Amino acid sequence: MTNYYEREFETLPREFLEKLQLERLQTLLEYVYEKCDFYHKKLDESSIKPADIKSLSDLKKLPFTTKQDLRDNYPYGMFSASMNDIVRVHASSGTTGKLTVAGYTQNDIDIWSAVMARSFTAGGCSHSSIINVAYGYGLFTGGLGAHYGSELLGALTIPASSGNTKRQLQMFKDFKVSTLCCTPSYALYLADEMEKEGYKISDFSLKQGFFGAEPWSEEMRTQIQERLGIKAYNIYGLSEIIGPGVSIECEHQCGAHIWEDHFLPEIIDPETLEPLKNGEQGELVFTTISKTGMPLIRYRTRDLCSLIEEPCECGRTHIRMTRIIGRSDDMLIIGGVNVFPSQIESALFSVKEIEPHYMIIVDRVNNLDKIEIQVEIKDELFSDEVKNLQNLKNLLEKNVSSAISISAKIHFVSRGTIERSQGKAVRVIDKRRI
């Protein structure tokens, strides 16, 4: 027996869903053309008027929006709503030290809460659930997104945020937590700590968890499910589109339903930018069709996956997406934080002692992501004194950590240790088995 949060929308026959999508898309285009200088100019440059979009297949005529557009229009240039109507911003780290900002109106917060409530329901939650939100609260969308959805659903919401693992475990037990929201790697870390602290699955009342904000695999799902004794659901989202709740797996765990009445998905070839057919693998692109704060047209997520159009047994008519299998750029997601190698590079090169050879090594130790950066130092500036090298190491660690918002370990290596490549330099070794 499948439960829905908004049954009429979630099970809307495709024909009506697509009619609703077109109406919303047309309204949105009129709205952004009028309200947002960026889109007004962009549509004019593409010689497209909102009225030219007469069917969903006309979507491909519209220009793309990229993360660079968001950076170029930092902080408020992409907003369509007037500043008085924006009630919240979230942000994620960018390559240039500038944040990628997303603005929300009350309408957007309501939509977000509703898609999160739908998502919790799809994974078997209800108003009687006790939901522990162990995503970070703050500029990152994970914490507050899950929080608002959980409250709208009427569940008991625990704003645990991330960290303080011992206390989290204590709460699981004492508060009879039924539902866990965190990154999949943190879920496995919790499982490790549970064993160390001598807890058994039977000490808890856990039923399900909603995991996302970083790529993970079916193997990790099996481990999480077995070790925590729960069902583990893949939840997807990005702050530019809304945050978590863009898509969610239902109880059948066969791909994540994209809430298509709000977010219109496409898959494109990242090289030719041509739309691909459902089932073909490419870059995921979204058009938000109901948001008013910062609606985006054909936003390139850089996430690679494919769409599954076959009907799902759960009765939801919304298309499903596969797991994210990679990125069409070089962005790394480390412990839920977006990291571009170029950020690390510019932090390293701000220190003159450093040779232009470095290697970023990402690994997962005890289920937590770690970054180590191997660097070579110039002969002339290499010191025979430990304290000088230690100071240099500390300076580099400080520079890199402040650039990418997570701590990185610097490891000095001899000249020539880092392989010189003939073609495109390999700067990253990702040892994580995801």
Add this chain to the structure above:
Amino acid sequence: MIKQISVLIENVPGQAYKPINVLSEAGIDVCAVSVGDTEDFGILRMITRDNGNAINVLKKAGFTVNLVDLIGVVVEDHPGGLANLLTVFEKENINIEYFYSFIPRKGEEAIMFFKVEEINAALDKLREHKVTLAETIPGVDKWG
């Protein structure tokens, strides 16, 4: 002044062997060695009998290398010899970054090597105290 070669090494097993072996294969005699280390890197400091050549072969082998000046002081090899010398450093407020020793043969005079912040000022002060400075060490005739 005595020249010292410093080599950057990683703090993992086998790392000190590599540069020493490079020198050994090139037939270069290492007469004094000291290591400064942290949990993940180390600095191997050496005084060799052929610094010029030593630097060439080490660089060719890919090591990060530098050459610095140390103060060499002749110390009598008997109880109190080093203490007497260090009293001078203390009196003159000469800050020592690190030091280590070279003892040619038992009973002979030892040579201590000192890395200090301002080498020329330190040398002047040591001379004032009539400290015997080693400008060379036995058997070393070529400088890098």
